[in-house]
Amino acid sequence: MRSLTFYDLIEAFDQSGCAICRLALRDVKRHLDSLLYEYSTDPQVHRAMRNGRGLCNVHSWQLTEIMGSALNTAVLFSSALLAVRETATMNGSARRTAERLAPRVVCSACQTLHQTEQFCFEVFVRSLDEPTFAATWQASDGLCLPHLRLLLPLVTADQAARLLSHQQTVWRRLQDELEAFQRSFQAEHSAEPLSQAVATSWQRCIAMLTGERSVFGLARHD
């Protein structure tokens, strides 16, 4: 599955927040949809469910949030449960049994997420000097800190300086919005209407410093 292109990244720069988080979450959502609706009877998917003991915690629960997913989720997890039942026999020490019960493969949604991230980094490295890419990047919300930190070692010193210069602009604007948000709680300002940017600044700051929800803190095996 390689649906992501240079233009996806350009388009994602137009939306709010980190473009890499956004594309990674989009591709995870597509992957989960395809697990449910295209591959729920595919033997390879069932093998992955068995060997993975399901998906990881975050992505297993994300499946349940997809409308109409109950039956196909039941089919997929039935395979995982069967594998756990077959493996959960005392054959050697308790420690060995615990080891055999561990997932043997990385969650396929996590793999999708990491592939998308890697592809985004490759596009950045190839395209940072390209005028269209550079201009849309300059007009974007920048990257979250974890994605910026992963990208920086992959680019030249000159490109890194340009990445940081734009991030500094984005962060300065966010800090101003956070300060306006805090001021709005003081009695003399409480009647003033808040702009959307100011009202959402505290949540956007969490996203900018830690990534969007369910992008980090997952199994990383790369």
Ligand SMILES: [Zn+2]
């Ligand atoms: Zn990000």
Ligand SMILES: [Zn+2]
């Ligand atoms: Zn996962």
